Amino acid sequence: MRNKVVSDLAAALEGVADGSTILIGGFGLAGQPLALIDALLEQGATDLTVVSNNAGNAEWGIARLLQAGRVRKVVCSFPRQSDSYVFDELYLAGKVELEVVPQGNLAERIRAGGAGIGGFYTPTGFGTLLADGKETREIDGRMYVLESPIRGDVAxxxxxxxxxxxxxxxxxxxxNFNPMMATAAALTIASVAEVVEAGALDPEAVVTPGIFVDRVVAVGQEEAA
Amino acid sequence: MSLDRDALAARIARDIPYGAYVNLGIGAPTLVANHLEPALDVILHTENGMLGMGPAATGDDIDQDLINAGKQPVTELPGAAYFSQADSFAMMRGGHLDVCVLGAYQVSVHGDLANWHTGDPGAIPAVGGAMDLAIGAKAVWVMMDLLAKDGTAKLVQACSYPLTGVGCVSRVYTDRAVIEVGSGGARVLDTFGTTLDDLRELTGLDLT
Incomplete structure (x- = not known):
């Protein structure tokens, strides 16, 4: 019987390699899988590239990975927040690389990665620093920038x-970013507040179909602060 | 007399058409929500993935899974819908939003927008949804003071700060005047306790 539910967080994170690109869902703390990130810290993988909307809040989740020196590079739309002091300090000290991507481009690049799309033209960012050096094209009288897909080793x-x-x-x-990220990694690991019986989720309301997911682990309702 | 932030927000709210889908940027533009009459039937979009956003949440209504783009707790109105970031930005890029109101460092007379980065080498660049919003609504309006704290005009001939979008802004609401911008240059639509001559002197621009 097909069963993607694993018994604990250690089993969920098994096999994550050093140097991996990790897609991490969440917008601020909403939807950020804090227990999985703590388990990744425990698991020990390092030299990571983290793709997420933000670069950590206070000393939760992604901020803990950064603080522990596990992250080589952050790809995100909005690193600087009122409580992103861990990232800010590392970045200003030159200890972490940063690629800033407009939020909609980040979402669409990940969507493209998961959907087998080799790139797309978007009007977002045309004529700005973030489109420097990128191919542009006029389509129906409007200017567009070619953007590439993003895939992860792990989501x-x-x-x-x-x-x-x-x-x-x-x-x-x-x-937020969770549904696209679930489609765009070689290994997709989901934490849930609750595992329910097959058939208990309304098939009309399933957001991420199971084909995209490799492991599911129950962590209860996460409370950050 | 020039308008304070709240009066300016009320002025912007009066210009939002009936039934519009609207995104209000982080900061001062969120004040516009306080002045939207229910009869206007406006639906608010927040780019982190919701239509039908209600007022700020307080007390027991605070839910860390229900936040706005500024990461503040908010409420949902009947008929609200949640969706992913890909769908949320499809709503912008795809031209489904009617009005977006943003803050700015600078706007040029041709509608170029600078609101994401000061260009200061010590600044940590952070763009969020600014570039997507700038090109993503049918009408992009800016809410800002006409003058920066140092007295220089924020409505300029050409932006000196790094651009967020090119020729994307159609109207600028300031504490002293409402100004239409675009390929035809800047045209004053309304003034608040000031004259066209005063505005020309303050901005150094050939306003009409």
Whole structure:
């Protein structure tokens, strides 16, 4: 019987290699899979590239990975926040690389990565520093910039409920980047507040179909602060 | 008399058309929400993945899974919908949003927008959804003071700060005037306790 539910966090993170690119869901702390990130810290993989919307909040989640020196590079849209002091200090000291990507481009690049799309033209960023050196093209009288797909070795997903088949639903605005990231990694690991019986999720309301998910682990309702 | 932030927000709210889908940028533009009459039937979009966003959440209504683009707790209105970031930005890029109101460091008379980066080498660049929003609504309006704290005009002939978008802004709401910008240059639509001559002197621009 197909069963993607693993018994604990250590089993969920097994096999993550040094040098991996890790896609991490979340917008700020909403939908950021904090328990999976703590387990990754425990697991020990280092020299990581983290792709996420932000670069960590206070000393939670991604900030802990940064603090522990596990992260070589951050790809995100908005590193600087009121509570991103861990990242800020490392960046200003030259200890972490940063690639800033407009938020919609980040979402679409990951979507493209998961959907087998080799790139796309977008009007976002045309004529700005973030399009420097990129191919541009006029399409129907408007200027567009060629953007490339992003894929990860691993995706860490913060979902709400999941079943043994890997089907996932999310909660309110914690959905954010999680559904695209779930499609765009070689190994997709989802934490859920609760594992439910197959059939308990309304098939019409499944957001991430199980085909995209490799491992599911129950972590209970996560509370950051 | 020039308008304070709240009065300016009310002025912007009056210009939002009936039934519009609207995104209000982080900071002062969020004040516009306080002045949207329910009869206007406006639906607010927040780019982190929601339509039908309600007022700020307080007390027991605070839910860390329900936040706005500024990461503040908010509420949902009946008929709200949640969606992924890919869908959220498809709503922008795809031209489905009617109005977006953003803050700015500078806007040029041709509608170029600078609001993401000062260009200061010590600054940590952070763009968020600014570049997507700049090109993503049918009408992109800017809410800002006409003058920066140092007295220089924020409406300029050409932006000196790094651009967020090219020719994307159609209207600028400031504490002293409402100004239309675009390929035809800048045209004053309304003034608040000031004259066209004063505005020309303050900005050094050939305003009409």
């Amino acid at each position: 860490l997903i913060g979902a709400f409920r999941g079943d043994r088949l890997g089907n996932l639903v999310y909660r309110k605005t914690s959905r």
